[in-house]
Amino acid sequence: MSDRTRSAITLHANGDARALTVDNRRTLLDALRDDLGLTGAKKGCDHGQCGACTVLVNGRRVVSCLTLAAAADGSEVTTVEGLAGADRLSPLQEAFVRLDGLQCGFCTPGQLCSATAVLAEHAAGWPSAATRPDRPYAPGRPTPALDAAEIRERMSGNLCRCGAYPQIVRAVLEAARDTAAEHAHTPETGAADLEESHA
Amino acid sequence: MKIPAPQHSGAVGVARPRLEAPDKVAGKARYAADAAVPGSAFGYVVTAPVARGRVRHIDSEAVRGMPGVVGVLDHRNAPRLNPEAGNFFGPDGSLRLLQDDAIPYAGRPVALVVAETFEQARTAAAALRIDYATATHDTGFAADHPSARPASTAFGPDAEIGDVEAELAASAVIVDERYRTPEQHGAAMEPHSATAWWEDGRLQVLDCNQGPFTMAMTLAVLLRLDPAQVRIRAEHVGGGFGSKSMLGPHLVLAAMATTVLDRPVRVTLTRAQVFQTVAMRPATEQRLRIGADTDGRLRALHHEAAFAGSPIAEYVENCPEPSKVLYAAPAIRTRLTTVPLDILPPYSVRGPGLTPGSFALESAMDEVAERLGMDPVDVRLRNEPAAGPVTGLPFRGRNLAACLHEGARRFAWHTRDHRPRRRREGGLLIGTGMAATCFSTGALPSSATITAETDGTYTVAIGASDIGTGARTALTAIAADALDVGPERIRLRIADSDLGLAWAAGGSRGTTSWAWAITMAAAELRAAAPATRPFTVSADTSEAFAALPYAERHAYSAVFTQVAVDPATGEIRVRRLLGVFAVGRIVNPLLARSQAVGGLITGLSTALHEDGTRDRVTGRNANPDFAGYHIAAHADVPGIEAHFVPDHDPDDPSGIKGIGEIGTVGTAAAIANAVWHATGTRQRTLPLRLDRVLEPGRTEGDLPVR
Ligand code: FES
Ligand code: FES
Numbered sequence: 001m002s003d004r005t006r007s008a009i010t011l012h013a014n015g016d017a018r019a020l021t022v023d024n025r026r027t028l029l030d031a032l033r034d035d036l037g038l039t040g041a042k043k044g045c046d047h048g049q050c051g052a053c054t055v056l057v058n059g060r061r062v063v064s065c066l067t068l069a070a071a072a073d074g075s076e077v078t079t080v081e082g083l084a085g086a087d088r089l090s091p092l093q094e095a096f097v098r099l100d101g102l103q104c105g106f107c108t109p110g111q112l113c114s115a116t117a118v119l120a121e122h123a124a125g126w127p128s129a130a131t132r133p134d135r136p137y138a139p140g141r142p143t144p145a146l147d148a149a150e151i152r153e154r155m156s157g158n159l160c161r162c163g164a165y166p167q168i169v170r171a172v173l174e175a176a177r178d179t180a181a182e183h184a185h186t187p188e189t190g191a192a193d194l195e196e197s198h199a
Numbered sequence: 200m201k202i203p204a205p206q207h208s209g210a211v212g213v214a215r216p217r218l219e220a221p222d223k224v225a226g227k228a229r230y231a232a233d234a235a236v237p238g239s240a241f242g243y244v245v246t247a248p249v250a251r252g253r254v255r256h257i258d259s260e261a262v263r264g265m266p267g268v269v270g271v272l273d274h275r276n277a278p279r280l281n282p283e284a285g286n287f288f289g290p291d292g293s294l295r296l297l298q299d300d301a302i303p304y305a306g307r308p309v310a311l312v313v314a315e316t317f318e319q320a321r322t323a324a325a326a327l328r329i330d331y332a333t334a335t336h337d338t339g340f341a342a343d344h345p346s347a348r349p350a351s352t353a354f355g356p357d358a359e360i361g362d363v364e365a366e367l368a369a370s371a372v373i374v375d376e377r378y379r380t381p382e383q384h385g386a387a388m389e390p391h392s393a394t395a396w397w398e399d400g401r402l403q404v405l406d407c408n409q410g411p412f413t414m415a416m417t418l419a420v421l422l423r424l425d426p427a428q429v430r431i432r433a434e435h436v437g438g439g440f441g442s443k444s445m446l447g448p449h450l451v452l453a454a455m456a457t458t459v460l461d462r463p464v465r466v467t468l469t470r471a472q473v474f475q476t477v478a479m480r481p482a483t484e485q486r487l488r489i490g491a492d493t494d495g496r497l498r499a500l501h502h503e504a505a506f507a508g509s510p511i512a513e514y515v516e517n518c519p520e521p522s523k524v525l526y527a528a529p530a531i532r533t534r535l536t537t538v539p540l541d542i543l544p545p546y547s548v549r550g551p552g553l554t555p556g557s558f559a560l561e562s563a564m565d566e567v568a569e570r571l572g573m574d575p576v577d578v579r580l581r582n583e584p585a586a587g588p589v590t591g592l593p594f595r596g597r598n599l600a601a602c603l604h605e606g607a608r609r610f611a612w613h614t615r616d617h618r619p620r621r622r623r624e625g626g627l628l629i630g631t632g633m634a635a636t637c638f639s640t641g642a643l644p645s646s647a648t649i650t651a652e653t654d655g656t657y658t659v660a661i662g663a664s665d666i667g668t669g670a671r672t673a674l675t676a677i678a679a680d681a682l683d684v685g686p687e688r689i690r691l692r693i694a695d696s697d698l699g700l701a702w703a704a705g706g707s708r709g710t711t712s713w714a715w716a717i718t719m720a721a722a723e724l725r726a727a728a729p730a731t732r733p734f735t736v737s738a739d740t741s742e743a744f745a746a747l748p749y750a751e752r753h754a755y756s757a758v759f760t761q762v763a764v765d766p767a768t769g770e771i772r773v774r775r776l777l778g779v780f781a782v783g784r785i786v787n788p789l790l791a792r793s794q795a796v797g798g799l800i801t802g803l804s805t806a807l808h809e810d811g812t813r814d815r816v817t818g819r820n821a822n823p824d825f826a827g828y829h830i831a832a833h834a835d836v837p838g839i840e841a842h843f844v845p846d847h848d849p850d851d852p853s854g855i856k857g858i859g860e861i862g863t864v865g866t867a868a869a870i871a872n873a874v875w876h877a878t879g880t881r882q883r884t885l886p887l888r889l890d891r892v893l894e895p896g897r898t899e900g901d902l903p904v905r
Contacts, residue, residue: 025318034317039233040226042437044388045470049825052388080226093224097216100793104667105223106388106437112224130834152833159825161388161438162667163800165836167793 009073013038014082022069028062029053031069032079040080040109044159051158054110054117055079061117063157080109083116091178092116095171103162111158115172118154119179122146128153146176210676210686211853214789217672219435219665228435231407232392232467239394240269242456242466243320244448245310245327246475250336250818251541253300254309258328262312265326267319270460272311274299278455284421285512286445286546288353292511293478293544294421296451302331303511304543305338305819306475311452313464336541338818342484342505350506350535354517354552358589361530363488366499370490372570378487378559379884380867382507382811382820383480385548386830387666389437390473393450396463404431406450409439410703412662415696417446422454431696439666440801441480441547444705448476474823478546479811481507481516483555487563495573495581497528502560508537512544517552521560521864524637524753525599527584541818547705549801550863553638558885561634561868566881574617575872576607576757579635587751594751596856598781599635601844602757606633606779609842610759620879627763630877636865637753640711640783640848640856643702644741647716649678649724653732656688659720662701663693663713668859669790670710676786677714677853681721700739707754707857710786715740718852747850754846754856755781758799758869764877769893771874773803776839776866781846783856788843791858795841798862804831806867810886 008021013036020035027046032038032055041064044052048066055064056078083090092115095101102108127137130153135144151172152165160168222228247254259271277297285291296308312327314320337346349357367373393406402424408414411431419426436443449466456464468476488501504518519533548554568575583600586593607613615631616622622629647661659678665671671691679686692698702712720738727736761775778799785791808829812821822828841862847854871882874892882891 023316023318025322030317033233037235038226039229042230042389043232043467044390045825047470047824047826049470050388080224084225089221089224096224097220100216100220100789102217102220102223102667103669103793103797104388104436104438105219105228106230106667108223109226148838152836156832156834159388159830159832161386161440161801161830162793163797163804163831163836164793165800165831165833166796166839169833 007070009070011036011072012076014078024070026069027065028067028069028072029064032064032077038079038081042106042109044106051114052107052110054113054158056113056117059120061114080112083112092171092175095174099167099171099174101164101168101171103164107158107160111155111160111168114155114158118151118172119176145180146173148173210679211786213787215672215787217669217790218675219671230389230435230437231394231405231433234394234405236394236396236405236463236465239463239465240313240315240460241317241320242311242313242452242464243324244308244452244466244468244472245312245324246472247302247305247307247309247331248819249302249331249333250305250338252302252331252333254302255330255332257310259310262323262327265323267315268323269313269315272456272459273297273309276459278422278458280421281423284417288351288513288515291544294446294451296448297455304509304541305817306543308448308452308476311456311466313456313460336818338540338542338813339815340482340507340538340540342536344538347505347536347538350537351513351515353515357535358523358531358533360589363499363501363530363532366530367488367490370498371493372567373488373490374563374566374570375488376563376566376883378485378562380483380555380558381885382482382813383548383805383809384474384811384828385440385442386828387438387440387442390468390470391443391447391449391477392465392467393453394463394465395453395457397457400428402429402454404450404454406431406433407436407443408433409444409664409666409705410701411664411694411696412699412701413703414446418450418454421446421451429696432694433664434694436664436666439704440549441551441705442477443666444547444703445478470825471823474820474828476543478544480548480551481545483516483518485518485555485559487559489563489567491567491571493571495571495578497526497582499530500526500528501532503534504556505536505538507542507545508539509542509544510539514545516545516555518556518559520552520639521557521637523589524587524751525635526582527588528582531589550638550860553636553864554805557634557636557864558867558871561636561865562871562883565632565872565875575633576603576612579603590751592749592751595850596783596846596848597755598844598846599637599755602755602779602781603635605842605844606757606759606777610777612759619876624763626767627765628877629761629763630873630875631759631761632869632872632876633757633759634865634868634872636756636758636861638707638861638864639752640707640754641752642712642715642740642744642851643708644700644739644744645702645712645716646700646737646739647720648699648735648737649720650735651724651729651732656690657682657684658690658692659717660692660698661713661717662696662698663709664704665693666704668704668709668794669787670704670713672790673710673786674713674717678717678721681718682725707859707861711851711855711857714853714855715851719743752848754783754861756861756865758865760869760873762870762873762877764874764892766878766894769889771807771887771892773870774837776803776837778862779842779844780858780861781844782858782861784847784854785843786855791843792841794858795862796839798860799839799841799866800831800836801863802866803836803870805885806870807835807886810888
């Protein structure tokens with residue numbers, strides 16, 4: 001029930017409709033963690049500066065520490081707990097495990113949610129600051145494949161103090177390649193980008 | 200006892216994903232702030248905005264009536280703490296929170312507001328009115344500060360070998376330069392959090408730290424409790440880098456609050472409070488004097504270092520260590536000075552001592568090569584010592600030369616034109632650089648317990664902690680080989696102070712210390728050949744450790760890098776970063792490589808970004824967040840190469856050394872040397888900020904190449 005300081009809201013969290021009454025000051029991050037028990041999303045700074053709290057709201061990545069829970073009323077929210085399929089991890093999650101895209105794992109939920117959105121944004125034809133002028137995104141043209149520079153640029157809102165960056169980029173590249181293969185689309189570049197040759 | 204050689208079932212040396220990775224990628228791993236402890240109240244820390252003075256009045260009555268407030272702790276009602284409690288270096292005044300009205304540094308916790316919810320606690324804390332009496336503070340660090348005094352000799356005395364002045368006078372070239380490094384923060388992604396409660400006469404704590412056993416012992420001393428009354432667990436820890444190697448203020452305050460309020464209390468620091476209340480690496484100022492002959496042989500090596508300290512806790516930032524280990528010279532002198540100031544007492548951050556120390560030494564060595572017109576790799580190789588340059592003790596596994604050769608080969612270093620400012624790409628200047636490093640290794644006393652279970656599995660219990668190092672996975676492999684079974688039959692229990700004496704994940708000695716205890720317990724279990732199960736043995740390495748011969752034990756590395764510098768903007772981009780490491784036997788190549796790569800990235804970050812700044816007027820941290828204190832982000836980091844050369848410590852039963860810190864050490868010097876090679880200008884102050892590198896008035900197309 002709502003009053004001056006609290007709001008009754010519904011969050012569709014990882015597919016479940018969850019009704020709750022939140023303090024109007026409560027962030028989406030705290031509501032997910034403390035009210036819904038979805039502690040996968042992490043609080044690294046509470047200021048929108050680290051990306052550890054990244055979740056998907058209606059398919060878009062947001063820093064949940066800068067989103068008020070009351071403002072997310074009625075939204076579909078996907079957290080790291082919702083990325084896996086019923087009986088197996090997502091290709092991204094599997095690539096993180098296999099390629100060691102984590103050390104302490106604290107930034108990992110944010111990296112994974114962010115990377116999930118990066119793949120979708122890229123598939124939707126969104127360019128980035130790293131998009132090469134000779135390979136533009138344009139209607140009617142095939143989307144250029146993600147390369148390491150694109151991923152580094154698009155993932156730069158997600159800090160990792162352990163320095164797992166190269167392995168994260170490699171994992172995202174692999175997952176991007178798998179996703180592209182599913183769409184019968186051959187990427188021009190892949191993980192080999194990371195083993196830069198310096199002959 | 201003599202330890203029989205393990206049989207090696209083959210788990211050690213195999214690349215395996217970390218055991219907890221599936222839980223971590225699914226969001227199932229529970230960190231300190233994740234566990235729901237029923238009935239918890241939330242504590243919000245209130246810190247002092249003044250750098251020196253005292254608390255005149257705290258109007259706690261006014262906030263006690265605010266919604267949800269459960270209690271307010273300050274120096275008038277907090278439990279009394281034991282002033283003898285401390286850290287590795289002695290009593291530590293930063294642990295004695297809320298004991299009196301004195302404020303020794305800005306950011307000092309002065310109150311804890313506890314409420315039913317986090318939001319209520321935060322709002323009440325913001326409303327808490329505190330009057331301060333301000334005194335004149337001094338936070339301005341300089342090596343020649345009047346309060347400078349010799350540092351503690353906890354890591355050994357200053358070196359004084361040969362006649363430095365005579366050797367300098369006889370040298371063909373002399374480098375005499377000063378180097379400066381700023382405050383640097385561990386800045387682990389997980390802010391410090393602890394939840395404490397009393398249960399059946401024991402203080403239970405869920406914390407994030409690098410060593411639950413050492414934390415529990417310190418907390419017991421601080422609270423004057425029987426050590427058996429304190430239990431600290433830290434199952435998953437979101438990074439440490441030194442910042443979780445001592446008792447944090449969050450834990451001290453949570454323990455006091457639950458004692459006073461008689462209900463579970465969680466205290467989580469805000470990011471700003473992590474910067475302000477958790478110890479940082481101190482600022483340093485160093486002077487290097489090196490004299491060499493025309494063939495590159497060193498005659499004299501003089502390394503003086505000063506670091507910022509505090510009058511309320513001893514600490515040693517052992518900058519001259521690499522100058523005592525890396526190179527032979529007939530004369531070596533080191534001096535270490537601390538300058539007590541009104542700042543939070545500093546403490547270890549990743550690669551303590553050597554991260555700033557090697558920046559100075561290895562930058563100066565590059566200047567020696569420059570003045571001699573020699574290859575910097577050759578200058579290092581020419582000065583390989585046969586024994587410890589200062590101690591005369593034998594080296595145990597010294598493979599620096601192998602690192603240098605392998606790194607140079609992989610980097611195609613032989614193609615380098617050693618003259619500076621010769622290469623450009625459009626408006627960019629391109630350069631390469633390198634550095635050599637060491638980091639002290641070894642083991643410290645620990646204990647392990649192994650139970651042979653009836654189902655053929657083994658429960659291995661050790662008070663280790665996995666802060667992202669991969670310790671859980673590595674120790675499982677060590678135990679499997681030591682018991683000669685597959686790793687799937689090992690059930691490892693860690694991260695609990697109840698598991699007994701164990702060193703912390705620190706000083707690059709965690710895995711070494713724990714692996715030794717596990718290997719010893721496994722040998723005893725196999726020797727006992729139990730006829731019935733379950734059967735339990737325990738082992739303690741204290742005696743074996745005491746019997747170790749004195750020796751020079753170090754890990755080594757060589758770091759090579761290529762940078763592109765834009766003189767019009769001052770921007771430096773690291774294009775290539777390669778480290779070759781001699782770090783003992785590799786337990787798990789996948790995870791070892793990640794740790795080495797992570798260390799190199801932290802080194803890159805200290806070289807280019809990290810700049811803990813203190814406002815001289817207020818004495819406060821001026822940049823206590825990730826918008827102000829920059830750490831390397833994805834876009835700063837190229838593909839990183841890390842390689843290992845064959846190496847082992849002959850005195851360690853598993854042959855392992857440590858990897859945790861050496862990756863960070865050396866990187867800043869390699870990058871600074873590459874920036875000199877690109878631009879022709881020496882950078883002797885970290886970080887290599889835009890304003891330091893910028894060439895005023897330079898625009899594109901206006902780029903002289905000398
Ligand atoms: S916690 Fe939200 S961006 Fe850091
Ligand atoms: S894995 Fe530790 S911060 Fe990224």
